[in-house]
Amino acid sequence: MPTSKDVAQAAGVAQSTVSYVLSGxxxxxxxxxxxxxxxxxxxxxxxxxxxxxxxxxxxxVIGLVIPFIPELEMGSIMEFVSVIASTARQYDxxxxxxxxxxxxxxxxxxxxxxxxxGLILMQVEDEDERLPVARGLNVPVVLIGIPRDPSGLVCxxxxxxxxxxxxxxxxxxxxxxxxxxxxxQPAVMDRHVNYVDRFLHGTDVAAEALGVTxxxxxxxxxxxTISESVDKALTSTTGKPAxxxxxxxxxxxxxxxxxSRGLTLGLDVSVIGSASPTLxxxxxxxxxxxxxxxxxxxxxxxxxxxxxxxADSHGPHESLELVPTVITHRSSTLRPQ
Amino acid sequence: MPTSKDVAQAAGVAQSTVSYVLSGxxxxxxxxxxxxxxxxxxxxxxxxxxxxxxxxxxxxVIGLVIPFIPELEMGSIMEFVSVIASTARQYDxxxxxxxxxxxxxxxxxxxxxxxxxGLILMQVEDEDERLPVARGLNVPVVLIGIPRDPSGLVCxxxxxxxxxxxxxxxxxxxxxxxxxxxxxQPAVMDRHVNYVDRFLHGTDVAAEALGVTxxxxxxxxxxxTISESVDKALTSTTGKPAxxxxxxxxxxxxxxxxxSRGLTLGLDVSVIGSASPTLxxxxxxxxxxxxxxxxxxxxxxxxxxxxxxxADSHGPHESLELVPTVITHRSSTLRPQ
DNA sequence: GTGAATCATCGATGCGTATCGACGATGCTG
DNA sequence: CAGCATCGTCGATACGCATCGATGATTCAC
Numbered sequence: 001m002p003t004s005k006d007v008a009q010a011a012g013v014a015q016s017t018v019s020y021v022l023s024g025x026x027x028x029x030x031x032x033x034x035x036x037x038x039x040x041x042x043x044x045x046x047x048x049x050x051x052x053x054x055x056x057x058x059x060x061v062i063g064l065v066i067p068f069i070p071e072l073e074m075g076s077i078m079e080f081v082s083v084i085a086s087t088a089r090q091y092d093x094x095x096x097x098x099x100x101x102x103x104x105x106x107x108x109x110x111x112x113x114x115x116x117x118g119l120i121l122m123q124v125e126d127e128d129e130r131l132p133v134a135r136g137l138n139v140p141v142v143l144i145g146i147p148r149d150p151s152g153l154v155c156x157x158x159x160x161x162x163x164x165x166x167x168x169x170x171x172x173x174x175x176x177x178x179x180x181x182x183x184x185q186p187a188v189m190d191r192h193v194n195y196v197d198r199f200l201h202g203t204d205v206a207a208e209a210l211g212v213t214x215x216x217x218x219x220x221x222x223x224x225t226i227s228e229s230v231d232k233a234l235t236s237t238t239g240k241p242a243x244x245x246x247x248x249x250x251x252x253x254x255x256x257x258x259x260s261r262g263l264t265l266g267l268d269v270s271v272i273g274s275a276s277p278t279l280x281x282x283x284x285x286x287x288x289x290x291x292x293x294x295x296x297x298x299x300x301x302x303x304x305x306x307x308x309x310x311a312d313s314h315g316p317h318e319s320l321e322l323v324p325t326v327i328t329h330r331s332s333t334l335r336p337q
Numbered sequence: 338m339p340t341s342k343d344v345a346q347a348a349g350v351a352q353s354t355v356s357y358v359l360s361g362x363x364x365x366x367x368x369x370x371x372x373x374x375x376x377x378x379x380x381x382x383x384x385x386x387x388x389x390x391x392x393x394x395x396x397x398v399i400g401l402v403i404p405f406i407p408e409l410e411m412g413s414i415m416e417f418v419s420v421i422a423s424t425a426r427q428y429d430x431x432x433x434x435x436x437x438x439x440x441x442x443x444x445x446x447x448x449x450x451x452x453x454x455g456l457i458l459m460q461v462e463d464e465d466e467r468l469p470v471a472r473g474l475n476v477p478v479v480l481i482g483i484p485r486d487p488s489g490l491v492c493x494x495x496x497x498x499x500x501x502x503x504x505x506x507x508x509x510x511x512x513x514x515x516x517x518x519x520x521x522q523p524a525v526m527d528r529h530v531n532y533v534d535r536f537l538h539g540t541d542v543a544a545e546a547l548g549v550t551x552x553x554x555x556x557x558x559x560x561x562t563i564s565e566s567v568d569k570a571l572t573s574t575t576g577k578p579a580x581x582x583x584x585x586x587x588x589x590x591x592x593x594x595x596x597s598r599g600l601t602l603g604l605d606v607s608v609i610g611s612a613s614p615t616l617x618x619x620x621x622x623x624x625x626x627x628x629x630x631x632x633x634x635x636x637x638x639x640x641x642x643x644x645x646x647x648a649d650s651h652g653p654h655e656s657l658e659l660v661p662t663v664i665t666h667r668s669s670t671l672r673p674q
Numbered sequence: 675g676t677g678a679a680t681c682a683t684c685g686a687t688g689c690g691t692a693t694c695g696a697c698g699a700t701g702c703t704g
Numbered sequence: 705c706a707g708c709a710t711c712g713t714c715g716a717t718a719c720g721c722a723t724c725g726a727t728g729a730t731t732c733a734c
Binding site: 051109 | 338381383384385386387388389390391396398401403405414415418419422423426431432433434435436438439446447449450451452558559560586593619621
Binding site for chain 3: 350351352353354357363364365366369388390391392393394
């Protein structure tokens with residue numbers, strides 16, 4: 001592997017000059033720059049990351065702490081990961097994976113060894129055990145999700161409250177006076193991620209404002225639980241029932257139950273779920289969805305991180321950013337009256 | 338951040354001694370070791386990764402090249418990623434994400450900058466454009482998937498041929514004489530991953546050996562295509578039909594179509610699909626599945642990589658490892674007669 | 675009790691880059 | 705044309721660790 005010294009020699013300049021050509025931190029004459037660039041090209045020189053990190057005290061690597069919960073929303077997590085990695089490259093950074101099975105100690109490790117300049121935490125829980133560690137690190141940390149106490153932390157997440165409000169508002173506009181919200185599956189509830197509460201709160205706020213009724217019903221990955229929830233919903237209204245089921249597994253079961261009772265989506269009953277556009281369109285009756293915009297959340301998380309890294313004022317930052325959600329009405333909801 | 342020099346000072350030894358305590362590459366007296374370890378503990382010293390990489394020429398980081406194909410098998414990819422990251426830690430390595438949207442150039446970058454010691458490529462296609470680049474790199478490369486020409490490369494994948502054979506064998510044993518294999522969805526077929534061919538070949542081999550008929554029918558993410566395939570299957574046998582549908586999206590559609598025709602899984606018709614155990618159990622009729630063992634494939638990929646890194650004989654390695662697949666019969670297949 | 679062999683530790687050096695101070699060359703002001 | 709600021713480049717040094725050769729301290733054999 002060629003080094004900057006080799007490049008310098010080939011270009012007939014000092015090593016430091018090569019460095020300045022690359023960084024642009026000192027003026028370089030056009031002539032010299034051309035020579036150096038030619039040498040770089042010819043030797044296919046690429047700076048050594050280790051040496052660069054050692055000298056500059058910047059690795060240009062961001063640690064991404066992913067949950068190690070097999071089976072739970074794998075696809076959804078991957079969408080974050082993929083977009084985060086891709087966006088990081090746009091800011092000339094790379095992503096190092098830190099799995100949660102190392103526990104909070106993993107954060108201390110990658111920061112302590114100075115493998116990365118900052119951390120993005122995914123799937124932040126209400127009382128996340130990683131937070132005390134995160135607060136003690138002298139590197140920027142960006143959370144995806146909002147803990148109970150976000151003080152002194154930089155958080156970003158989808159605006160679940162707006163999502164809840166929006167769902168209820170639209171269903172009310174379609175003529176529903178009683179709207180049933182099915183909880184996420186127990187495995188998610190047990191994780192104590194507060195987006196659930198924020199979402200439900202949003203539905204309550206809208207219900208109060210519009211004078212409609214919102215029922216909160218338990219979710220589950222077994223047919224029985226949801227079947228029971230559907231029963232409650234049906235007996236609670238004389239009009240056409242409406243369901244909001246943001247959990248993907250649950251919405252699948254819900255749809256089957258409704259159809260087995262002879263209820264046609266978009267005709268006898270409204271259902272708003274959550275799915276990627278492609279998946280939503282793929283359904284027998286295309287599903288109206290609330291888009292929680294994982295890609296946009298991911299992009300912004302990386303952007304915020306890179307801004308923090310550029311500023312590198314290591315003081316205690318604090319901010320909270322909510323990404324607007326978007327409802328797309330397909331065929332599973334009644335038309336607004 | 339404390340350095341090994343600080344530790345040396347605190348322990349009253351030379352910096353090199355600290356280094357030898359850590360690496361164990363030279364004998365150290367019990368007394369000295371204790372002193373150094375105490376100092377390390379007290380200062381919470383952690384070696385600087387950049388400096389270590391610079392001096393040792395090893396980063397202890399493995400690059401993981403993930404496909405940047407939104408929407409396609411996200412969940413499945415995440416299972417690989419998660420297990421790979423976690424396994425890498427067991428070998429005291431970390432994982433750097435390299436997204437495919439950088440193209441093959443991304444490989445050259447991370448290796449050229451010496452950010453990582455080796456590469457694991459996921460979703461390797463038949464004529465993968467990354468392969469020429471990979472062959473030219475002087476670092477170990479492990480492929481998950483098998484290209485058309487695997488010469489000079491280290492590959493690992495699930496044994497799709499065995500999977501196909503096994504599916505047909507079990508369905509034949511259950512009394513089916515005509516077995517329909519539904520292709521993967523077009524998006525997968527278009528990627529020219531040859532596991533499709535290997536799987537289909539396996540079904541043909543078994544069919545020939547057992548004297549049963551195997552039909553290859555087109556898959557699709559639209560109901561119409563699969564409906565048509567089902568028709569063909571039904572008219573091709575006087576006995577009870579059997580389906581093998583390894584694509585997850587397709588098996589969902591298939592099940593709906595069969596049930597809408599009044600066919601009960603495990604009674605009138607056999608279906609073997611592919612899904613995680615939890616998901617398979619969750620179905621109204623628990624799905625018999627062929628497990629392609631992504632976790633095991635991931636673990637072995639990392640293991641192979643770490644062995645190559647340890648050996649670090651940078652000669653041209655070549656190997657091909659196939660991971661046995663496992664069929665689990667639940668309720669969607671007829672009992673063997 | 676002398677020489678050789680082994681053991682434990684130290685000091686020095688190199689890895690490849692960023693960065694600082696210095697210095698000659700050039701341009702400008704009056 | 706003297707004096708001074710600016711520009712462009714160089715040399716030297718630091719970053720934190722691994723590693724090699726050297727050296728003093730022990731041990732052992734005879």
